[in-house]
Amino acid sequence: MTIELYVFPPSPHAFKVMAVASHLDIDYALHMVDLRKGEQKAPHYAALNPNMRMPTLKDGDYVLWESNAIAQYLALKRPESGLLPKDERARLEVTRWQFWELAHWDPALDCAQPFEAQAAKLAAQPHLVPAPHESAEPYRFYSTEDGHASYLITEPGAPGHPAILMQTASGGQVKTTGCPYGSPAGYKQLVAYLDSLKTWTRR
Numbered sequence: 001m002t003i004e005l006y007v008f009p010p011s012p013h014a015f016k017v018m019a020v021a022s023h024l025d026i027d028y029a030l031h032m033v034d035l036r037k038g039e040q041k042a043p044h045y046a047a048l049n050p051n052m053r054m055p056t057l058k059d060g061d062y063v064l065w066e067s068n069a070i071a072q073y074l075a076l077k078r079p080e081s082g083l084l085p086k087d088e089r090a091r092l093e094v095t096r097w098q099f100w101e102l103a104h105w106d107p108a109l110d111c112a113q114p115f116e117a118q119a120a121k122l123a124a125q126p127h128l129v130p131a132p133h134e135s136a137e138p139y140r141f142y143s144t145e146d147g148h149a150s151y152l153i154t155e156p157g158a159p160g161h162p163a164i165l166m167q168t169a170s171g172g173q174v175k176t177t178g179c180p181y182g183s184p185a186g187y188k189q190l191v192a193y194l195d196s197l198k199t200w201t202r203r
């Protein structure tokens with residue numbers, strides 16, 4: 001039985017599962033869910049995935065959605081690949097990063113979205129607390145209540161504008177990442193600025 005993947009291939013959630021299938025040499029039939037045409041809301045698709053998001057996997061009458069669950073399902077088809085290790089702690093290492101990606105990375109930054117859409121999405125997240133706006137600084141800062149993640153959104157006049165940066169603290173380490181929509185040199189300057197403010201992200 002050929003596995004069916006319902007995907008919009010340009011999306012990172014789609015190419016994540018497609019990449020895992022290809023890596024594991026698993027054949028699949030691709031069903032295009034064209035998000036630009038709203039096909040994720042078509043009744044036949046909503047019946048498969050009530051979230052009306054892609055990707056979705058169908059294997060016979062088994063249906064699975066959520067890209068990381070799909071990646072695990074595919075890995076389980078090829079246990080010999082070691083992609084999902086049998087050893088509990090090694091497997092949890094995979095699980096940990098998949099959770100991190102969904103909990104922190106994914107909601108925070110989708111650089112495929114234009115700057116304005118991404119900045120608006122970020123600012124609208126209810127768990128983010130905006131820092132008082134320092135009028136001399138062409139930035140807006142937000143952080144999670146627990147202080148584990150902070151975001152910087154540039155305003156006109158900032159180096160590298162437009163850019164969005166994220167700083168996350170985990171296991172005593174602080175990482176700076178982001179979406180460099182503007183000039184690479186300005187973006188590097190911003191990363192250096194945030195790196196110099198590491199205490200800004202409470203540990």
Ligand SMILES: N[C@@H](CCC(=O)N[C@@H](CS)C(=O)NCC(=O)O)C(=O)O
Pocket residue numbers: 011012013035040052053054055065066067068102
């Ligand atoms: N947590 C989900 C996220 C899936 C997701 O957000 N897919 C987006 C495209 S990147 C989607 O289908 N959006 C349709 C919509 O918003 O209407 C996963 O990892 O599968």
